[in-house]
Amino acid sequence: MPRSLVCSALFCVLAYSLPAAAETSLWRVAHQDRELFLAGAIHILRPTDHPLPEAFSRAYERADRLVFETDFQRLNSPEVQLQIMQLGLYPDGSTLKDALSPAVYRQLEAYAAEQGAPLALLTPMRPPLAFLTLLTLQLQQLGMDANGVDMHFFQRAQADRKPVEGLESVEQQLDFLFSMGGDDPDAFMRHALEELRDTENLFERMTAAWKNGDTAVLSQEFVTALKTDYPAIYQQLLARRNAAWMAPVQAHIESPGTELVVVGVAHLVGEDGLVRRLREAGYQVEQW
Numbered sequence: 001m002p003r004s005l006v007c008s009a010l011f012c013v014l015a016y017s018l019p020a021a022a023e024t025s026l027w028r029v030a031h032q033d034r035e036l037f038l039a040g041a042i043h044i045l046r047p048t049d050h051p052l053p054e055a056f057s058r059a060y061e062r063a064d065r066l067v068f069e070t071d072f073q074r075l076n077s078p079e080v081q082l083q084i085m086q087l088g089l090y091p092d093g094s095t096l097k098d099a100l101s102p103a104v105y106r107q108l109e110a111y112a113a114e115q116g117a118p119l120a121l122l123t124p125m126r127p128p129l130a131f132l133t134l135l136t137l138q139l140q141q142l143g144m145d146a147n148g149v150d151m152h153f154f155q156r157a158q159a160d161r162k163p164v165e166g167l168e169s170v171e172q173q174l175d176f177l178f179s180m181g182g183d184d185p186d187a188f189m190r191h192a193l194e195e196l197r198d199t200e201n202l203f204e205r206m207t208a209a210w211k212n213g214d215t216a217v218l219s220q221e222f223v224t225a226l227k228t229d230y231p232a233i234y235q236q237l238l239a240r241r242n243a244a245w246m247a248p249v250q251a252h253i254e255s256p257g258t259e260l261v262v263v264g265v266a267h268l269v270g271e272d273g274l275v276r277r278l279r280e281a282g283y284q285v286e287q288w
Helices: 004-011 054-062 078-088 102-115 127-141 149-160 170-178 185-196 199-212 215-229 231-254 274-280
Strands: 026-031 034-041 065-068 164-166 259-264 284-287
Touching: 026 054, 026 231, 034 054, 034 149, 034 231, 054 149, 054 259, 065 149, 065 231, 078 127, 078 170, 102 127, 102 185, 127 170, 127 185, 127 199, 149 164, 149 259, 170 231, 185 199, 199 215, 215 231, 231 259, 231 274, 274 284
Parallel strands: 034 259, 065 164, 065 259
Antiparallel strands: 026 034, 026 284
16 A cells, blocks of 8 residues: 555655665765765654654754754744645635545545544645644554654754754745645545555654664655655655755755754655765765
């Protein structure tokens, strides 16, 4: 069964495979006398997944600045929460029942009943917000509600007064998320419901591969699966964003000081990942 949608949300998402012999999902990029660290993140973890691997803390200590996917401080603002509602809800009184075929809507009804999720909460939502809501509820039921890698380091940087910045605007990230499935709501929701049923097993495999730096598993199961089973989402959530991030990442490598770049681990591995792109651009990149 394809595992692409849950993975893209948890990472938030092979012909080419990197060596899988390092300790964890962290890379050091070197250029002349300068360095930059790429930390692969999972956006939500269990309390038992902390503390993070020691290599992450060592990279943080060496960093003068932290770079995240987007502006975390603004992400939690009332203004952005309103934008989420505007993008995630139907504006004209339409519902999921109108957008989905009767067969797929019955599947949604059955899954919501199994999980104890009120259907009335979901029906005003567009498919991406309904999916993310169900995923969040399921993760909370499984005890997976601790800060992920990125939020852990964002809070630490705030406490230590280290500068932080984002690779893209909050608006860009929201647009990527809420445009998922717009071309075929039925196909999107079918995939989502099938994958949600396997969330616990998927999460175990993903966190194990992330902790061990197992790039073969991360690439094949959690990146290539997305590319194969949902190519439009793969291009939108991973490939295009990775290409757009290359310029600011290279600018940080070339500038004085050391940065720790913290992005979903799916952005680092695979044939379109930042690790391969940076190697092809001539930088020395090694798992650290």
